[in-house]
Amino acid sequence: MRRKLLPWAACALLLYLLALRNLHRPPTPAGRPAARFWKAPCPLRSLWSQDLLERQRRRRSVSRDRAPGCGPDRQVESRVADFQQLPQAVKDFLLYRRCRHFPRLLEPRGVCGRGLRLLIAIKSTASSFVRRQAIRQSWGGLGRASGVGLVFLLGVEEEADGHPGLAAQLACESRRYGDLLQWAFRDTFLNLTLKEVLFLPWLGRRCPGARFIFKGDDDVFVNTERLLDYLDGPEPGASPGPALHRSPDLFLGDAIFGAKPCRNPRLKYYVPGAFYNGPYPPYAGGAGVLYAGRLARRLERAARALPLFPIDDVFTGMCLRRLGLAPTAHAGFRSFGINESQRWEPCAYRRLLMVHGRSPQEVVLLWRMLHQGNLTCG
Ligand SMILES: *[C@@H]1O[C@H](CO)[C@@H](O)[C@H](O)[C@H]1NC(C)=O
Numbered sequence: 001m002r003r004k005l006l007p008w009a010a011c012a013l014l015l016y017l018l019a020l021r022n023l024h025r026p027p028t029p030a031g032r033p034a035a036r037f038w039k040a041p042c043p044l045r046s047l048w049s050q051d052l053l054e055r056q057r058r059r060r061s062v063s064r065d066r067a068p069g070c071g072p073d074r075q076v077e078s079r080v081a082d083f084q085q086l087p088q089a090v091k092d093f094l095l096y097r098r099c100r101h102f103p104r105l106l107e108p109r110g111v112c113g114r115g116l117r118l119l120i121a122i123k124s125t126a127s128s129f130v131r132r133q134a135i136r137q138s139w140g141g142l143g144r145a146s147g148v149g150l151v152f153l154l155g156v157e158e159e160a161d162g163h164p165g166l167a168a169q170l171a172c173e174s175r176r177y178g179d180l181l182q183w184a185f186r187d188t189f190l191n192l193t194l195k196e197v198l199f200l201p202w203l204g205r206r207c208p209g210a211r212f213i214f215k216g217d218d219d220v221f222v223n224t225e226r227l228l229d230y231l232d233g234p235e236p237g238a239s240p241g242p243a244l245h246r247s248p249d250l251f252l253g254d255a256i257f258g259a260k261p262c263r264n265p266r267l268k269y270y271v272p273g274a275f276y277n278g279p280y281p282p283y284a285g286g287a288g289v290l291y292a293g294r295l296a297r298r299l300e301r302a303a304r305a306l307p308l309f310p311i312d313d314v315f316t317g318m319c320l321r322r323l324g325l326a327p328t329a330h331a332g333f334r335s336f337g338i339n340e341s342q343r344w345e346p347c348a349y350r351r352l353l354m355v356h357g358r359s360p361q362e363v364v365l366l367w368r369m370l371h372q373g374n375l376t377c378g
């Protein structure tokens with residue numbers, strides 16, 4: 001008789017303990033998923049921190065991200081204060097922030113392979129034909145003979161945005177140049193992080209031998225030869241010592257330290273406090289950065305562990321911080337351009353690596369001016 005009672009007693013005790021735990025649980029605020037954060041000593045205020053915790057708790061969430069036709073997260077409407085007042089782009093980001101796997105629509109051909117010293121990956125948009133053409137005809141066009149590869153990273157621009165026939169034009173461009181890498185997500189500013197999150201695994205699988213990566217915008221001028229010289233040897237006049245460009249941690253750019261989120265809803269960099277609070281980690285302006293191919297693998301793993309953040313260069317900064325790294329500032333990276341009085345002075349560009357904010361016409365002309373045999377700089 002006693003033996004039969006024992007399991008029942010154990011069961012009852014367990015039920016009692018469970019009930020007790022529920023009684024002592026603080027009431028959950030509306031919309032917060034219950035029982036998820038009861039271990040946190042203080043409530044996490046920002047959605048990003050909650051997402052981070054959730055992502056770490058469930059390592060398998062990757063398979064959930066992969067769900068085809070990833071839908072909106074409607075819970076966010078009640079989890080973020082004043083959600084309905086947010087700008088539409090921010091709402092879109094928050095609703096779809098968990099969707100990070102998208103099929104490839106166009107793939108480059110013959111870009112990668114043996115002896116690739118530098119892979120240039122340019123964030124472009126489908127309709128920016130002219131900018132891509134200018135880059136191919138100038139600083140991006142050195143070609144495989146110089147060990148340089150070029151790919152353009154694209155999402156999908158909606159035809160409704162006034163570009164009928166865009167897909168057909170792109171397919172033709174892709175057949176002709178074989179340098180387009182396109183995924184099936186809406187190409188918007190707050191979706192730029194997807195280009196990083198999707199490019200890194202592509203790079204690891206298709207271009208594992210690339211020694212260095214330059215990743216930037218399609219309105220930059222790059223002094224490609226100078227960049228290659230930099231990668232080949234120590235800077236002229238640099239003191240002897242471990243050369244940075246040989247480091248597997250190389251991440252170079254216009255580094256920004258101690259930045260804070262922009263809280264002005266009218267600006268495109270706006271990030272609501274309910275989504276993220278606290279300062280940004282050190283990061284390098286996304287107009288153009290240079291990093292070691294070996295770092296790309298580690299960045300990929302770090303990116304997988306972090307929730308998406310809508311500003312792509314800050315997101316990369318977060319990945320670096322997760323790896324215990326920070327970008328290195330290099331004066332040759334000019335995210336904010338150069339002195340206006342020198343805009344057309346080719347000699348001003350000779351020692352620079354990257355200058356942001358140049359039109360396609362300027363890019364082509366500057367490149368020509370820099371390569372005229374008679375160029376003499378003081
Ligand atoms: C990002 O792309 C996805 C997939 O196309 C889309 O649902 C979402 O609205 C986009 N987000 C933004 C901020 O545009």
Ligand SMILES: *[C@@H]1O[C@H](CO)[C@@H](O)[C@H](O)[C@H]1NC(C)=O
Nearest residue numbers: 337338339340341342343345
């Ligand atoms: C730009 O160059 C001009 C003349 O070369 C100089 O007077 C001016 O101070 C410079 N401006 C800045 C912001 O460096």
Ligand SMILES: *[C@@H]1O[C@H](CO)[C@@H](O)[C@H](O)[C@H]1NC(C)=O
Nearest residue numbers: 369371372373374375376377
């Ligand atoms: C260099 O040569 C080109 C023509 O080849 C000419 O148009 C240009 O003015 C010359 N520049 C200088 C600084 O002499």
